[in-house]
């Protein structure tokens with residue numbers, strides 16, 4: 001194309017490092033742990049503006065906690081959090097390998113971002129309603145949902161609670177406050193707002209919490225959620241898990257080159273908290289703050305959890321094709337398990353022996369669940385669920401045309 | 413002539429058109445550096461630069477809408493919706509806008525854009541990676557809808573779509589991206605290299621929109637199919653020993669009515685096959701057309717073999733998918749009538 005001088009030019013964002021390059025996080029600056037003040041829960045959204053551009057940190061990289069955000073949290077709760085994170089990681093590892101062994105079609109890990117779902121599940125009440133994306137399996141694990149049932153779903157076997165209908169990891173459990181996961185990104189976020197509006201309408205005590213990736217904030221559904229949450233002061237927490245990658249697209253493709261994701265809250269008048277997502281204590285503290293605010297009828301909070309997707313997007317993905325292989329290890333804010341471990345050790349509440357033992361326990365728990373689930377069955381060409389089952393639950397009552405199709409299908 | 417997979421043929425079509433025409437550019441989720449999750453846009457960013465092949469935010473509405481804006485400016489954008497199952501946020505822009513801009517402006521503005529979408533089942537993708545939404549597009553006045561079934565057709569049709577001055581929905585049967593799957597889940601799929609229609613010219617050529625292809629001549633019954641189902645139908649015909657005529661529609665809108673009518677007038681029998689759900693599916697339109705044009709030649713009621721009217725299941729995929737035995741049964745039924 002012949003370009004005239006001073007002609008317009010199209011900007012297309014590109015990340016700092018691609019395969020073969022040295023990981024480059026030099027552009028990020030982080031406030032020191034403990035430096036960010038903790039506002040009252042009734043502070044106005046306008047007064048909280050700056051939180052969108054900072055980073056709430058409690059733990060330093062040696063495991064010491066400091067500052068107003070340091071939550072008062074029992075050592076026992078921290079140990080539980082650490083064990084749940086270890087369990088989640090062991091579970092992910094085994095199920096990733098199970099897919100590779102052909103036992104199922106698909107799997108997605110939460111490797112590197114376990115603190116988000118575990119710390120938040122522990123900071124919320126057990127009956128608060130969660131509207132997760134596909135990467136918050138930690139919520140179910142922290143609510144003591146049976147691992148074997150998760151595996152049954154992943155294997156679509158005869159004990160799969162969603163009867164083989166859904167892709168692996170698309171769990172659903174109403175009694176555990178875990179909404180049925182959708183494969184369509186961001187749809188759950190405005191639904192969470194609606195649930196929260198219903199809870200407020202009904203004079204209930206429960207709040208809602210939704211999760212989505214930074215990539216998914218580009219979807220219109222996220223913006224619908226922010227608008228409704230703001231207008232109706234819905235008792236909801238909207239969590240953006242900024243793990244910096246949306247499959248192969250770095251966060252700049254979702255708008256992260258120009259501002260933070262927390263800053264999306266500023267325009268909507270929703271308090272925007274930006275937090276170190278690998279800092280268990282900080283995630284716990286901001287969740288407590290947002291939950292208290294919602295319970296006090298003060299409305300929604302937007303939280304950006306800054307973390308890093310340490311694993312592949314899914315078993316269908318190969319991140320070495322689009323980002324440096326060692327980028328995850330270079331992430332300056334470390335690994336959530338290592339950091340909580342260091343903190344507990346620094347407190348004198350944990351030891352290497354205990355850690356090793358907890359790791360082994362996690363492995364053994366996952367192994368035992370795996371044996372049990374595999375005994376029931378793994379995915380194969382012949383479904384464990386009869387052909388007639390696909391016609392159930394389309395409607396409450398089966399219309400004539402589905403009855404006829406079912407009879408034809410069963411008749412062979 | 414080089415042998416190509418359908419992915420390579422589609423990639424080659426984009427390459428040829430980007431080389432020939434500066435106004436052609438392509439974008440979508442993961443389309444740029446990575447080359448798309450199915451690799452259809454591989455190497456294009458490297459070859460043509462990030463301004464002509466780039467990643468889009470995850471917002472299908474925005475992808476469609478900005479492409480409309482570019483097309484209105486005078487470019488020929490080719491967008492990728494990562495899976496057809498994710499096109500719904502874009503639907504308003506496609507239906508209310510792309511489809512009608514020529515009409516509502518009385519030719520003042522036009523939208524020469526192509527919307528590529530991998531669609532269809534057979535990959536164990538569950539309900540959000542398996543849908544066949546073609547009828548949601550053929551129902552809309554102002555859109556054209558194209559579905560190839562071979563590498564050769566895919567390239568020639570995509571080039572025609574890009575050169576077309578109206579918006580074209582280009583649905584790619586992802587199950588046959590890498591080989592002509594013929595509907596038997598536990599049999600090995602032959603690679604495209606073994607199929608004659610993988611022979612694909614490296615350069616520019618076109619296959620006209622609106623022209624069907626008779627992939628097997630026969631006299632006993634006409635089987636209408638498109639996409640993956642062309643290969644599934646051929647396999648059913650072969651196993652059944654029935655002398656069926658199999659027509660690959662290639663373009664669903666505008667459909668090649670002359671070829672359909674000539675064939676059904678000859679055979680007097682018709683079986684329609686698609687993966688999509690049955691009720692108000694594209695097969696209903698085909699059935700109505702055949703009835704309207706061939707009523708006095710028909711010897712038996714028209715049969716439809718389709719996906720059932722349920723969401724697309726994961727584990728029960730092979731109970732849901734219209735496999736060759738179901739097509740054979742329908743052919744026998746029309747033969748016995």
Ligand SMILES: Cc1ncc(C[n+]2csc(CCOP(=O)(O)OP(=O)(O)O)c2C)c(N)n1
Pocket residue numbers: 135183184185212213214215216217241243245246247309313441470494498501
């Ligand atoms: C509406 C819709 N569009 C596209 C996709 C395909 N897709 C699945 S995951 C994904 C990336 C999401 O990235 P992000 O929101 O950052 O979450 P992360 O995977 O990093 O947790 C894409 C594009 C989809 N599932 N739904």
